[in-house]
Each structure stands twice: as structure tokens, then as C-alpha cells.
Amino acid sequence: MRKIFLSVSIAAAGLLLLSFPVIAHHGAAALDTGKEITLKGSVTEWIWSNPHCFLKFDAKDDTGRVRNWAVETQNPTTMTLRGFSRTAFKVGAEVTVTVEPVKNGEPVGRMLSVILPDGQKLIAAAPTTPASTPPPPQPIR
């Protein structure tokens, strides 16, 4: 029973780590935090690179026009741990992307999740919350 508890605890800790919004090299200063939009579109490019991977896709948004969106994710290392890969998106694939957009209305933002053509949902990041921004004080000797 102790073994089961240990395994379940390990799995729970793993899920917690996965859901924590690790914004590695920059924070959410440009994002309209708390706002989420869901866009259905067609992939034009998937760039697997550091410091951030990003997905480009054509989608009709609330401007009423089809615009080419560019949404960032974390780096390839972190995205690998979240189930993404270099070959996760093919050009022309129909995807549904949930995005935290930037404040200035440009078709740019941060990917929160994506539903792939086969129905699989991948979680890219947790939405930004005020609690995720300030760091806790560190122990000082």
C-alpha cells in the first residue's frame, strides 16, 4: 500500500510540475493575461527552436478576417517533456489552438493548448495567474 501511495504521489507531483506555468526566459509582461481565445486554423509553420518554439497558422479571428497567427511555446526541451515534438504539426493540418494573446491586438500570443487533427489535446502552458509572477523570497544566510 505504501508503494501505491508512493507511485501515486510521484505521478501527482509530475502532473503538478507539468501544470505549473514555467515561463522560462521571460514573463508575461506583453500578454493580455487572463484573456483566452480559441482559434481554429490551418498550420503554416512549426518552428522548433530555442529560446521558444512557435506555431504559425491561418485563422479567422474576432477581426472577421483570416490572419496569420504566431503563438509561442516554451523551448524544445520543456515541450518534449509536455508531449510535443519537432514533427508535432504538419503544414496544412487543421488545429484548434487556445491562446493567451498579446495586449496590442497583433495576431501573436502564447499557446495554452492545442487539439491536433486526430483529436489529441496537448497542454502547452497554464494560463498566467498573478500568483505565478512574483517569486517567493529565498532563504538567506
Place this chain on the structure above:
Amino acid sequence: MRVRSIAFIIASVVVAVLSSALPRAQMKPWNNAGLTGPPAASSAPAPRRDLSGVWDAGQGGIQPTGYNVAALFTPLGAKTAGANKPGNGPRIADVSEDNDPLSTLGDPAGFPRIVLYELRPFQIVQTPNQVLIVYMFEKRWRAIWTDGRALPSDPDPRWYGYSVGRWEDDYTLVVQSVGMDDRTWLDNAGNPHSGSMRVEERYHRVNQNTMELTVTIDDPVMYTKPWTPIDKLPIRLMPNDTDLMEMITSASDAMAYRREIASPAKRK
């Protein structure tokens, strides 16, 4: 009794699935990204004076928001920190002002930032007179001399400094470093350092699978007293056939990111 037996069988299956899935995820033969969660610890005894192997602190090594140490700034420390406009941490600046030399200029992370931020998996290699640390992040390495030499007294600055190490006991390697280039930041929060900073790292091997890392920053030019950004951070040994991913921000990749994401986000 029957219900308990069925419950036991179900629980056993759950344990088998979980415990087989976790090691498999970690045992990818090529391009391993690191640990997805804390692996089971081992109580097997540690080998003497041996840290060789591939190690990972998991998510605990990433430290995306940096450290909140404003209370320790000297007047010059406060002034220098004020000119640093970080993309994260308690003094987070607007993305249009961000001047992090690592992410906006492509400068090396430098030491100790490579330990205080994005401490991804790293490999330790020991030779008769050196301990080499090979980092996945940036694909950089450091040479820690264990041949008894003294640190240089007036070193030319280096991005990764000058390091010497000695075994305090059979399981604790203590590393002292000086000569770090003051263009680098300590962390993602824009905390500064001077060229006079000394850094101590203590690698304490607890058992076969685990070591703990403690880092102390001693920089009286910028901070009123020494402080410890990392205190006994647990780090796990990975299988010795682990092949690590590359994690390099190339100039061309960073330029594409600026063009497609950062610049449109800054547009007024």
C-alpha cells in the same frame, strides 16, 4: 476479503503501469530532455570521491523567476539592478524594455547563472586533476581544477570564471570560483554581480542516486552579506547511457523569434 483481493490486483496494475511508464520516459536512448518528475530515490551508499555521471535537478533547477534579494543590495547593487530590465522576477520590465543580455543579445549565460537558471541535466566527468561539468543548457562546460592550485589573484574576466575544487570529505566536493565577467546577470530577475564576486558550490553526494547542491554568493560590492540562492537542491543520477538534447539559442533562431513574436508584441 474478495473485495480486498480485487482492490489489491487493481492497485498492483496501477503500480506496474506507473512504475514502468516513468523509467521508460527517462530511458529514451537519444535526445533525452530530462526527468519528468522525481524518480524513486535509492538508499544504496554513494561511491567515495566520485560524482561522475549524468545528473538532473528536474524542474527544481529551472528557477524561471530568479531570486528576491533586493533587501541585500548595497547602494551600488541597487543602482546596477535598477539599470537591468529583466523579463521576469519581482522587477519584471515591459517586454519593450527587456535588456537581459542572455535572451535579448545572445550573450552566454555565464557562471553562476548557468547553475542558478536553467540548470538542466548536466554530466560530470572526473579526470586525475579536474572535475569537468558539461551542461545541456548552451552545451557549455566548466573545468574545476582539483590539483591543489590556488585561484588566480588578478584574473582576466571570463564568462565562466576560474574554479578550483577540493574534497571536504569523501562525499562533498567544495568548489570556489572567481573572475566572472560582470556583464552577466546572476539570474532571470536581473540581479547583478561585480568582478570581485566569489562563488562557493558544495556538491554533497547523499547516496548512489542523489546529491545536493548548495551555492553561496559572496559579493560585497553588490550585496551587504553572502546569500544562498540554492540550498541543498536535490539532484538525481540519470542512467549512464543518457544522451542529452541540445539546448542552444542560436543567433538565427533567436532572430526568427524576435521577428515573428517579440517585435509584433512590442508594437504600439
